[in-house]
Amino acid sequence: MALGLLLGLLTTGTAYAVLVPAPQRVSAEAPLVERGEALYRRSCLTCHGSALQGVPDRGPSLIGVGEAATYFQVSTGRMPLARSTAQAERKPPPPEFDPGTEEGRRNLAALGAYVQAHGGGPRRPEGSGAALVGPDTARGGKLFRSNCSQCHNFTGRGGVLAAGKFAPNLHDATPEQLYTAMLTGPQAMPVFSDRELSPGEKADIIAYVLEVRGQRNAPGGFNLGEWGPTTEGFVVFLLGVPALIGVALWLGARA
Numbered sequence: 001m002a003l004g005l006l007l008g009l010l011t012t013g014t015a016y017a018v019l020v021p022a023p024q025r026v027s028a029e030a031p032l033v034e035r036g037e038a039l040y041r042r043s044c045l046t047c048h049g050s051a052l053q054g055v056p057d058r059g060p061s062l063i064g065v066g067e068a069a070t071y072f073q074v075s076t077g078r079m080p081l082a083r084s085t086a087q088a089e090r091k092p093p094p095p096e097f098d099p100g101t102e103e104g105r106r107n108l109a110a111l112g113a114y115v116q117a118h119g120g121g122p123r124r125p126e127g128s129g130a131a132l133v134g135p136d137t138a139r140g141g142k143l144f145r146s147n148c149s150q151c152h153n154f155t156g157r158g159g160v161l162a163a164g165k166f167a168p169n170l171h172d173a174t175p176e177q178l179y180t181a182m183l184t185g186p187q188a189m190p191v192f193s194d195r196e197l198s199p200g201e202k203a204d205i206i207a208y209v210l211e212v213r214g215q216r217n218a219p220g221g222f223n224l225g226e227w228g229p230t231t232e233g234f235v236v237f238l239l240g241v242p243a244l245i246g247v248a249l250w251l252g253a254r255a
């Protein structure tokens with residue numbers, strides 16, 4: 001009896017949640033660009049302007065930046081920007097733009113289509129995920145060393161640049177984000193158009209980045225923050241010197 005009542009309540013509740021649309025939601029049926037416009041008005045207009053022309057001291061024009069830049073900036077959580085810093089930082093995207101969910105992907109596509117409709121610009125790559133991971137990791141490594149490592153380090157760990165800027169660790173970037181970062185060159189990063197790095201070369205670079213990421217879960221179980229010889233030397237000092245003193249004392253005691 002109580003169980004029946006509970007079940008009844010649960011089904012009514014679920015049916016209600018499913019059938020009654022949440023207010024404020026942009027309708028899923030609206031054509032892509034229209035849906036994108038509604039999302040833009042809500043999350044981006046205050047800084048980028050009613051016609052994407054930009055707003056002085058708030059945000060640059062988005063005319064011609066294209067859907068690739070939109071995808072990169074929004075899916076990595078850089079946009080919508082919350083506060084001005086030397087450089088917009090990667091952070092978890094708001095749930096409505098989370099590329100890990102169906103709704104997030106749909107909203108990202110809509111927003112991209114809306115921006116793309118204003119002056120064109122670099123498109124997102126066809127395909128996603130594994131389709132963007134090339135077969136030739138060795139070639140990817142060579143290309144990475146000549147094009148990316150001066151800023152992102154040889155293993156993609158990242159590094160400090162001038163004026164409060166930095167090249168981020170490539171730990172978390174998805175294949176789409178790696179691809180669109182290369183295509184659009186955010187901030188201090190150069191643009192790698194398809195003339196500079198063909199789609200196939202980009203895909204091999206992505207394969208390399210994913211591979212070194214895998215390798216870096218230090219075989220010893222503890223990677224000392226990956227800061228290199230300095231920390232390693234320090235740890236040797238901390239552990240090694242007492243050990244040597246111990247040996248010396250032991251030898252002394254035996255003599």
Ligand code: HEC
Nearest residue numbers: 043044047058059060065069070073079080081082087088
């Ligand atoms: C609080 C202000 C603010 C909001 C809100 C905001 N942006 Fe931005 N946006 C900026 C600033 C400032 C920059 C340039 C600095 C940077 O890239 O870090 C920028 C840069 C960008 C760029 C890169 C432009 C280029 O030339 O490559 C894109 C794309 C972008 N924003 C899209 C969006 C979208 C889409 C939204 C809404 C989901 C949004 N922004 C919301 C302030 C904002």
Ligand code: HEC
Nearest residue numbers: 076088090147148151166167173177178181186187188189
């Ligand atoms: C001149 C230095 C420089 C070079 C060279 C460079 N980058 Fe970057 N990269 C940056 C900077 C700076 C950012 C951060 C930009 C921002 O936050 O707006 C960045 C951001 C990224 C991101 C975003 C990471 C994230 O998690 O959000 C990816 C992915 C990336 N770079 C990949 C590459 C690849 C691949 C190459 C080589 C083809 C490359 N970069 C070459 C400076 C560089």
